[in-house]
Amino acid sequence: MQGGDFMLSANILLSGNNYRKVALLFKFMSMGMVTESTFYRIQDAYCIEPVQEYWDKTRAEVIDRLRQKDHVVLLGDGRMDSPGHCAQFGTYTTIEQDSRDVVHIVSVDKRETNKNSVIMEKECFVRTMDALLPELSIKEVVTDAHPQITALLNPERGKYKAWGIQHSLDIWHAAKSLSKKLRRMMWVGVLHHVCNEQFWATSCCEHEPLDEDSQDKP
Template sequence: MFVEWVCPDGHRVWQWTSQPVLKFGMQAGDFLLSTNILLSGSNYRKVALMFKFMNMGMVNPNTFFTIQDTYCVDTIREFWEEKRSETINRLQGKEIVVCGDGRNDSPDHSAQYCSYTTMELDSSEVVCVATIDKRETLWNSTVMEKEAFIKTVDTLSKEINLVEVCTDAHVQIAALLNPDKGKYKDLGIHHSLDMWHGAKNLAKKKKKSLQHQR
């Protein structure tokens, strides 16, 4: 908010602003709020709705996305690539076990994007993030996680000695890592299930076996 006191002759007598103004004219509060919404992983619309309920002023969406595109995206990407490079270099020459899982931007078949995140088991450091747009899979959201996993393994297998991958009980991913006929059978990567999904999968098989016996 800007308030100006101007005399009848048009001279500015006094000016007040609700926020400090940066040297390039942007209000500091708008800049800090926009960057922190992005860096915290929050959603602009949800934060804007909260501000509306609290009857507080909110940076408008055009300003938010301008700040995101101009100042944040490239800086975050450069920082990520630098830290990832350091981690990959540190893992060279070791047998590496990773854990991975995919996350869609919305549930069911309406998802547009899927990000597959992989971390190294011992250090819990994220070593790869692969994102797939539904347009890359002919608008088929059900195979996005599979394609993101393929992108992940193709990347990591060239950089580190990948000996084991731990995932959830995703059928398409299990097929890729099948030691006899999977896409990655020649890499010799062992596929294991995380504890929760492993137990759940075992319980399903046991239940099915009991039903057949009856």
């Protein structure tokens, strides 16, 4: 095995990159590239086990430290491998609020949810809570406004109502959505403004509209 093949294969994996995208880059640059089969052989033989061992050791240290706290606040969010209903895999990552240390990671295949990608994030969350509740004194969980997760943490009817967990919503998601809406509204306003339309069906220009006399002036 060439040293360059090993280093390239290992670093593609450890940096979170995609082999085919990196290979395409090398192709455009007319540079030699380790083959895909060699990449996966190196990954299986030398990379996966050390990465798993490091993660287990690091997570154990984080859990031991958090066991000393009587008020643990966790932040969780899910990510699918592709948008919409065509997602095949979902990953849910949970971090601790104060230290920002990763506490738990769960991955789910759509085949584990009867090929229903809509409930993958819910399944990931359930597995996360079932794993962490016996280990930590969780008092608050912060997530996005996912309706299925909100239902699970409902203090009266949710699955985890007996644990007395406070459910808070991450305002970043709401702010991100609001900023997109504001930018879209402002762009619509610009389109009407350049056409000299101060008012339209759903809104009006943000500046004070000119009166008819001033509009006629150069």
